[in-house]
Amino acid sequence: MNGTGAEWNGGGSAPSFDPLTDPIPGFHSEDCIDTVDLRLTEELIEFIACDHPGSATAPGPPLGADLLDAPADWGPVGTELGPFQLVPVRVERDLRLLTRWMNDPAVAAFWGLAGSDAVIETHLRGQLDGDGRSVPCLGVLAGVPMSYWELYRADLDPLARHYPARPHDTGIHFLIGKIADRGRGLGTLLLRTVADLVLDRRPSCNRVVGEPDLRNTPSAAAFLGAGFRLTGEVELPDKRAALMIRDRALRAVL
Numbered sequence: 001m002n003g004t005g006a007e008w009n010g011g012g013s014a015p016s017f018d019p020l021t022d023p024i025p026g027f028h029s030e031d032c033i034d035t036v037d038l039r040l041t042e043e044l045i046e047f048i049a050c051d052h053p054g055s056a057t058a059p060g061p062p063l064g065a066d067l068l069d070a071p072a073d074w075g076p077v078g079t080e081l082g083p084f085q086l087v088p089v090r091v092e093r094d095l096r097l098l099t100r101w102m103n104d105p106a107v108a109a110f111w112g113l114a115g116s117d118a119v120i121e122t123h124l125r126g127q128l129d130g131d132g133r134s135v136p137c138l139g140v141l142a143g144v145p146m147s148y149w150e151l152y153r154a155d156l157d158p159l160a161r162h163y164p165a166r167p168h169d170t171g172i173h174f175l176i177g178k179i180a181d182r183g184r185g186l187g188t189l190l191l192r193t194v195a196d197l198v199l200d201r202r203p204s205c206n207r208v209v210g211e212p213d214l215r216n217t218p219s220a221a222a223f224l225g226a227g228f229r230l231t232g233e234v235e236l237p238d239k240r241a242a243l244m245i246r247d248r249a250l251r252a253v254l
Contacts, residue, residue: 067132067153068170074201079193081186082142086149086197089136091124097138098124098148101177110213111175112238133157139174139190146181147190149174151198154209162234163243168205170198187222195226195246210244211236220244227254 076085089098099120101107108114113123127134133156139147154160154171172194176182195208210228212219220242224230228244235241246254 067156068135068151069202069204071135071137071151071201074197077193077197079141079189081189084142084190084193085140086137086151086194087140087145089124089128089138091121091128094138094145095121095124097145097177101148101175104177104179106179106182107175110216110219110239139194141190146178147174147176149194151194159209159211159234159236162236163209163232166207168202169207169209170202170205171209171211172198183218185225187218188225191222191226191228195228196251199246199248199251206248208246210246211241212244213239214242215239227251229254 071086072088074086076083078084095117099117102111102113102120103115105114113119124136127136127150134150134152137149137151138145139149141147150171150173152171152173154169155165155167157171159165159171160169172191174187174191174194176187176190191210198205198208208228210223211234212223214220214233220230223242223244226246227250228246229250231243231245233240234243
């Protein structure tokens with residue numbers, strides 16, 4: 001289920017793009033196998049209201065420009081369910097939404113971030129005010145913010161002490177926000193899409209890494225379905241994890 005459709009392939013920096021208003025070059029709705037409900041959900045209303053006027057990726061310089069090759073500039077890609085884009089988090093716009101998601105018991109069981117806005121803001125600020133080795137993003141599908149992603153340099157992370165890391169290994173943490181979007185293969189589709197984005201936009205990266213909690217069977221299954229290999233188990237400070245790796249060299253066969 002590789003993403004097809006709109007994808008910027010020119011040299012230099014990607015053109016400015018607003019996922020809520022701008023048409024997707026080369027993307028046609030008739031190419032989609034399925035579509036999502038585009039009613040104005042509470043999440044979408046908040047996303048638009050807090051970000052008007054201006055682009056979802058502005059203002060401010062790209063986050064992680066040196067260490068993660070500026071996810072803010074990666075732009076949208078087509079999927080079977082519509083255009084998908086990673087939009088770097090802005091606390092003033094996204095905090096209420098992320099607090100609501102993190103307090104879902106199914107999410108809190110594995111993220112451990114249930115609590116007030118202050119709890120979530122502290123977690124986000126630790127990345128946003130850091131050196132760019134981890135970038136928090138919203139996953140916006142067909143104009144709707146519906147998932148949360150953390151892209152991080154696994155080779156520069158404490159995780160590297162627990163597996164044979166290679167330079168520029170890129171890690172993924174993710175969650176799907178609404179219960180209605182879970183359990184129907186969407187996690188697998190989006191994981192493959194994001195892993196492809198990393199490999200396409202980060203030519204120095206040859207491996208995408210995941211480390212879901214072994215107890216989180218749906219997450220582990222989504223990684224496997226998205227072309228990741230289970231390479232072992234690792235004992236981390238907060239969990240026993242399944243080490244999942246997607247290799248550039250095996251991209252075409254997994």
